[in-house]
Amino acid sequence: MLVGTTHAGNIGGAARAMLNMGLTRLVLVQPQALFPCAEATARASGADDLLENVQVFDSLQDAVQDCILVFGTTARERSVAWQIFDPESCAKKIKETSGEIAIVFGREHSGLTNEELDVCHAAVKIPTNSQFSSLNLAAAVQVVSYEIHKAHLISETHLKPRHPSAPxxxxxxxxxxxxxxxxxxxxxxxxxxxxxxxxxxxxxxxxxxxxxxxxxxxxxxxxxxxxxxxx
Amino acid sequence: MLVGTTHAGNIGGAARAMLNMGLTRLVLVQPQALFPCAEATARASGADDLLENVQVFDSLQDAVQDCILVFGTTARERSVAWQIFDPESCAKKIKETSGEIAIVFGREHSGLTNEELDVCHAAVKIPTNSQFSSLNLAAAVQVVSYEIHKAHLISETHLKPRHPSAPxxxxxxxxxxxxxxxxxxxxxxxxxxxxxxxxxxxxxxxxxxxxxxxxxxxxxxxxxxxxxxxx
Structure with a gap:
């Protein structure tokens, strides 16, 4: 899920990054960029089906309402004593969870608001160079999608699932x-x-x-x- | 090292991806895009020092001559009986090796030629969706740089622990x-x-x-x- 995306190229880049890693469901929340548009299609570089099936929502609450687990990405250490995952442990958690899961990426310049993070259940932080920590949006989607794909390639582990978490x-x-x-x-x-x-x-x-x-x-x-x- | 890059934006995107992960030495071999240029600078999004210090070479042989280990990236299974690393094991290998190491990324559409791969010592292949396997160049640089950064963090503590659970x-x-x-x-x-x-x-x-x-x-x-x- 991309919230408030400003650059259409990043929507296309994110779509490509996801499909490269076998993920197919892209959701936009209040996109600021015009969408659909030629730049998104160009950057998607063939991930056309994925772009055609993008869902657009007006609020993050609506977008995640059927999800049992919602990760919010953050570039900063937040003051809230939240559970912060790195992409690898996030991917592992996703693999162990059955039900719909969302990973929410914020705006290019300002990320997610605190109110949006409140809607999330846990945070994902990509480890970066602390002197230059802001990844391109599509690049961040690439890293997280890559870890999810990698986790699914590892042979199935057999953790007995609890009852599924409530939506x-x-x-x-x-x-x-x-x-x-x-x-x-x-x-x-x-x-x-x-x-x-x-x-x-x-x-x-x-x-x-x-x-x-x-x-x-x-x-x-x-x-x-x-x-x-x-x- | 980027060989024969066609789009200047990808040079900037690769520079940003590298610096996000604490890597600073970018080498171009026979770039087809005009460089330096505004689009590369825009996509680098502040990684200006890195772009200014880019070295440009006419041949891959010249570019890698001081390297003790050269990885060539490939999207395909090559017929050569090479050692193929995934990004994680490549990063681990890099961490264990002292001396200059190069990771070589090929052209947007055609990758590296067999002659260029011959100059490399091993291959890196990013695991992907086999139906849609071609990553954007900067995205591929992002994934490999991320794994290198992650490998270097492992000895340090990087996940912020929550407060300890109550007794x-x-x-x-x-x-x-x-x-x-x-x-x-x-x-x-x-x-x-x-x-x-x-x-x-x-x-x-x-x-x-x-x-x-x-x-x-x-x-x-x-x-x-x-x-x-x-x-």
Whole structure:
């Protein structure tokens, strides 16, 4: 998934990079470049089917709602105590996970906003020269796609999967419920910087609850709300 | 080393890809693109020192004469009974070798000639989708440079660790607090089989909260208890 891409050439370059590595689903979120366009097609260099099947969304939330795992790429160390993967461990994680997974790449100059990163469950950071760390967008897609392809070439490992993680939509409903409950018990002031929720999201994103775990947690929230109102 | 490059943009893109990974010596052999030029500079995106120090040679033999190890990149399986490395093992080999090493990338459309490959000591082949195997030149440079950078990072620590998980004692105190709160909100009947707590423990054990996360979660429990009592 490419968010807010400015240069059409990078969309084409990303499409080529993905198909070179056997990946075929490209999603654009609020592209700033005109698309489709000749420059994207030229840079895609034959990955035409992939470009024709690109989906475009208005918001990242909508784009990832069926995904059970969403990686956000970042060039910086973020202050949030997030789980940060390198491309190799990200690829390994993807291989071990069944269900739809998104890897989100931000704008050429500014990457992803904190709000967009909040939608993600984990971060991927490509190790770079700290003096010159900003990769071209298509190059970053190339590196991550390459690691995914490489991981799939390695003979299958047999890790017993847990229940599949809940899709992003369910997780978001849980966060909304949690935030509402925190407000009701007086812990969380929505006017203040959302540090509390960010920290809680970081914890639960890392934990990847499945649907039945989310149902249990939401049951606790519902009982909490009921208890306050009854008394 | 880039041999016979047709598009100046690819020279700039390769320069950027290299510098992103901490590599600084770019050599051109018989470039077909005009160089230096504005497009190369634009695509280099700030890797100007590297571009200014590019050396240009008329023949690959001349270019590699001081190298003790020369890798030629290839997209095809060659008939020559050569040692073919993938980028990761190539990077490992480079790390183990002291002395000048060259990695030679061929023309955009036709790669390296057999005569040029004869000058090389070994081949590097990037694993790709066999149905769509031709990488953009700068993207190929990106992948190989990335593996070289990664190999050099391995001895150092590069993944930022999370805070250490909380000790078992703290986790048990959290579970006791959680259980007490569940009883107070009426969700949890301690007489019944403890399925609820078991499931919650399984979730939190897997998530390995750190001490500050546990403190936050216990803060929520405390506020929940207080809210019930106040009303």
């Amino acid at each position: 992003a939509k369910e997780l978001e409903m849980f966060y909304a419920h949690l935030e509402q409950t925190l407000i009701e018990i007086g812990l969380h002031n929505p006017e203040k910087p959302r540090r509390t929720m960010r920290k809680l999201r970081s914890f639960f994103n890392r934990s990847q609850p499945d649907s039945s775990e989310l149902a249990l947690l939401r049951g606790i929230l519902t009982e909490t709300q009921r208890s306050i109102k009854v008394k | 078992a004692k703290e986790l048990e105190m959290f579970y006791a607090h959680l259980e007490q709160t569940l009883i107070e909100i009426g969700l949890h009947n301690p007489e019944k089989p403890r399925r609820t707590m078991r499931k919650l423990r399984s979730f939190f054990n897997r998530s390995q909260p750190d001490s500050s996360e546990l403190a936050l979660l216990r803060g929520i429990l405390t506020e929940t208890q207080r809210s019930i009592k106040v009303k």
